[in-house]
Amino acid sequence: MIGLGALALSLVLPSCRPAPAAEAAEAAPSVLDEEMAVLLRWDVGAVVSDSAVALFSLDSCFRSSPLPDAVFARMEGRSYQEGCPVGRDELRYLRMLHRNDSLRPQLGEMVANRIIADELLEAFRTMYEGGYPIHRMVLIDDYGADDGLSMAANNTSCFCYRRAGHQRNLSRHSWGMAVDINPLQNPYITRFGVEPGEGADYAYRRDSLAAVCPQLITTESLPYRMLHDRFGFQWGGRWMHSRDYQHFQK
Ligand SMILES: [Zn+2]
Known part of the structure; x- marks a missing residue:
């Protein structure tokens, strides 16, 4: 290489130094x-410097492609199973950079429906440029497509063929049309409790919390402004019978 x-x-430094x-x-x-x-x-999960990102170019850090064979192999039998309502060709593999909790550039990935792929690229690029921290962004297959484990690891993800929490109907995640962001600080709250359990401290959405927790999704936050205000996603933080603060869907 x-x-x-x-x-x-060598372009910056004079040759006779x-x-x-x-x-x-x-x-x-x-x-x-x-x-x-x-x-x-694109070593997912790796942390790099801002200098490296500048040299590589930000455009190259936000890309969408058909699912590579290696990615689909990770998904088969996990997030992608028989009966899945979308075909492989309807899904896209997104590689996206995110600022981690220390605000350092970290390499992420996501599988999403091709219908929303470009919107997600723009939304997450704006979050990156605006300094909204995201703890981790890897495929849910790294957690055996187990939503509970992925949430407990505070993982941000999109596609997964599964039922909606505590319901019989399929979740919009099954079409790759829903995204969960920072589940720990933005838990899913129902009459059954708080998920992930580790996120209980963030269940009561007081104003003072937003001041000390930049990952918190509020109507002022970048995830909400991009996904809800700009691209028209519904936000689970406004649902009637439960609160799913991490969740945006179309
Ligand atoms: Zn969700």
């Missing part, structure tokens, strides 16, 4: 080179 980090530095600066110039490209390799491979 071409050392893109080294290439960028005095000896003392040479050591620093040698150390920096190797870190950047490694980060560029991480971005090129």
Whole structure:
């Protein structure tokens, strides 16, 4: 692979540099080179620097494609099972960058319906640029397509063929038309309790909480402003008989 980090530095640094600066110039490209390799491979979950993202380009960090075979292999028998109401060709694999809880760029992924793929790319890019933190963004298949486990891990995800919580009908997640964001700070609350249980502290949505918890989804937050206000998703935080603060659907 071409050392893109080294290439960028060589463009910035004069070629005839005095000896003392040479050591620093040698150390920096190797870190950047490694980060560029991480971005090129799109190692989901990896954390990179803002310099690497700038060099790689933000456009390259928000991409949609048909489901690669390797991704579909992870989904089969887990989030994608017989009886699924959407075909593989109706789904898209999104690779998206997010700011993690430390506000560092972290590599994420999502499977969603092709109908909303572009909207999600724009919404999550705006969240990234606006500094809305997202703890983790990997396929629910990494948790055996178990929504409880994915929520407990505070994972942000979209497609999963399953029933709606405590109901018989299929969830909009089954079509890849719903997204759950930061479930820990935005739990699902029904008469059966709070899910995930670890999110109980965030069940009572007092104003003082929003001031200390940037992951909280409120009508002022970037997820709400993008997905609800801009793209017309319904928000579970306004449902009549339950509250699903993490959930947006079409
Ligand atoms: Zn949901």
